[in-house]
Amino acid sequence: MATLKDKLREKIEAHRPRTARLLKEFGDVKVGEVTIEQCIGGMRGVKSLVTDISYLDPFEGIRFRGKTIPEVMAALPKPKGKDYPYVEGFWYYLLTGEVPTLQETLDVVEEFKERRKVPQYVFDILKAMPKDTHPMTMFSAAVLSMQNESKFAKFYNEGFNKMIAWESMYEDSTDLIARLPVVAAFIYRLKYKNGDIIAPDDNLDLGGNFAHMMGIPEPYDDVARMYFIIHSDHESGNVSAHTTHLVASALSDAYYSLSAGLDGLAGPLHGLANQEVLSWIQDVMAKMDGKLPSEEEMKKFVWDTLNSGQVIPGYGHAVLRKTDPRYMSQREFCLKHLPNDPIFAFVSRLYDVVPDILREQGKAKNPWPNVDAQSGVIQWYYGLREYDFYTVLFGVGRAMGVLANITWDRALGYPIERPKSLTTDMLEKVAGI
Numbered sequence: 290m291a292t293l294k295d296k297l298r299e300k301i302e303a304h305r306p307r308t309a310r311l312l313k314e315f316g317d318v319k320v321g322e323v324t325i326e327q328c329i330g331g332m333r334g335v336k337s338l339v340t341d342i343s344y345l346d347p348f349e350g351i352r353f354r355g356k357t358i359p360e361v362m363a364a365l366p367k368p369k370g371k372d373y374p375y376v377e378g379f380w381y382y383l384l385t386g387e388v389p390t391l392q393e394t395l396d397v398v399e400e401f402k403e404r405r406k407v408p409q410y411v412f413d414i415l416k417a418m419p420k421d422t423h424p425m426t427m428f429s430a431a432v433l434s435m436q437n438e439s440k441f442a443k444f445y446n447e448g449f450n451k452m453i454a455w456e457s458m459y460e461d462s463t464d465l466i467a468r469l470p471v472v473a474a475f476i477y478r479l480k481y482k483n484g485d486i487i488a489p490d491d492n493l494d495l496g497g498n499f500a501h502m503m504g505i506p507e508p509y510d511d512v513a514r515m516y517f518i519i520h521s522d523h524e525s526g527n528v529s530a531h532t533t534h535l536v537a538s539a540l541s542d543a544y545y546s547l548s549a550g551l552d553g554l555a556g557p558l559h560g561l562a563n564q565e566v567l568s569w570i571q572d573v574m575a576k577m578d579g580k581l582p583s584e585e586e587m588k589k590f591v592w593d594t595l596n597s598g599q600v601i602p603g604y605g606h607a608v609l610r611k612t613d614p615r616y617m618s619q620r621e622f623c624l625k626h627l628p629n630d631p632i633f634a635f636v637s638r639l640y641d642v643v644p645d646i647l648r649e650q651g652k653a654k655n656p657w658p659n660v661d662a663q664s665g666v667i668q669w670y671y672g673l674r675e676y677d678f679y680t681v682l683f684g685v686g687r688a689m690g691v692l693a694n695i696t697w698d699r700a701l702g703y704p705i706e707r708p709k710s711l712t713t714d715m716l717e718k719v720a721g722i
């Protein structure tokens with residue numbers, strides 16, 4: 290029986306000559322012109338990263354390994370009676386680009402069970418942290434604390450071989466994916482449920498187990514599957530993916546790299562925006578005594594926020610130029626499972642007014658909602674009301690994309706990343722100033 294690792298090996302061996310040829314024969318071919326605006330303005334649109342795990346089209350949204358979100362959800366095997374696929378099968382798909390059979394998926398489910406044991410010292414470290422530590426800090430610290438388990442670091446210290454370095458990166462990455470739900474649920478129960486920890490259940494898949502360990506009944510298992518899949522990847526240039534890739538390019542192992550990527554995800558302009566959306570909404574709801582604002586009232590709240598110099602969380606994107614399909618898939622879930630929820634009604638009303646206002650203000654290049662505008666609603670509805678935890682959920686999902694990427698980075702021997710910087714004097718000279 291071919292394991293996921295064997296399949297991945299086959300894929301890597303078939304892929305390597307393509308990368309080698311591009312570098313050797315076409316390395317001088319220009320793929321874009323870098324402008325001063327791109328140098329100073331966060332490298333927007335500079336085509337200088339390669340990944341086959343996902344691609345973000347500004348108007349269509351994300352494709353994972355060539356498939357849109359609805360196509361992924363339809364193609365992958367699902368647990369019996371569930372609406373969303375096994376996360377384990379999605380990990381197989383992200384790594385190999387092939388839709389696994391049910392049996393191949395179940396093999397990964399079994400593999401994850403063997404790998405998911407979290408060392409006791411991780412829990413001890415988390416317990417020792419100050420009670421008011423942000424859950425993202427706890428999550429990143431937990432990942433980093435396991436670095437001494439890294440098989441890649443051990444492999445490096447015992448004699449590094451570039452051609453097989455991906456194997457220990459794969460091992461670390463798979464260990465991490467299997468363990469992260471356990472760590473995340475532990476943080477949640479420790480911080481918000483008086484440390485009343487629920488042990489994993491061997492009969493459940495990753496999504497089912499996460500819901501179980503969080504102590505939230507069905508259909509939260511499907512929420513977890515959907516949530517982790519749609520948050521997994523957004524091509525290579527976003528802060529969490531790029532940071533993970535950058536750190537790994539120094540041959541840092543998956544623990545160092547993911548922990549750094551999670552630190553980027555914790556930023557208010559990136560993954561923390563989902564927490565900010567809910568806190569903004571609650572603020573407005575409190576001012577309205579819980580009543581749904583009329584369109585006119587909502588417009589005033591949005592303008593007040595903009596006029597005070599703040600951004601509208603959950604709106605805008607560095608690459609996307611339409612409503613995020615990750616927003617839409619969560620909206621579809623809400624329409625099916627919680628159509629009358631007051632916060633959902635609030636988010637829908639925001640959708641009615643914000644794009645026009647952002648267009649009128651004329652600053653944001655994309656006036657449409659992104660993934661974060663909707664995600665908190667579902668979590669809140671199922672009883673997960675501690676919204677500073679939401680980014681941890683994002684992080685569990687995002688880990689799959691960034692770890693699949695760094696496994697392939699090692700497989701293809703991508704070098705240490707080192708862009709060139711210029712001085713302002715130099716730019717002024719180029720500009721003829």
Ligand SMILES: CC(C)(COP(=O)(O)OP(=O)(O)OC[C@H]1O[C@@H](n2cnc3c(N)ncnc32)[C@H](O)[C@@H]1OP(=O)(O)O)[C@@H](O)C(=O)NCCC(=O)NCCS
Pocket residue numbers: 557558559560562595599600601602603604605606607608652653654655659660661
């Ligand atoms: C996502 C985000 C960081 C992208 O930043 P970006 O690529 O610089 O976006 P733009 O090029 O459209 O920004 C141009 C201007 O519009 C502003 N803008 C962008 N999105 C905005 C929003 N949602 N509300 C108000 N202003 C916004 C920017 O702050 C910037 O203003 P400045 O020129 O005064 O600095 C930005 O849209 C944002 O801050 N959104 C809110 C936070 C969020 O939802 N993050 C999650 C992303 S998945």
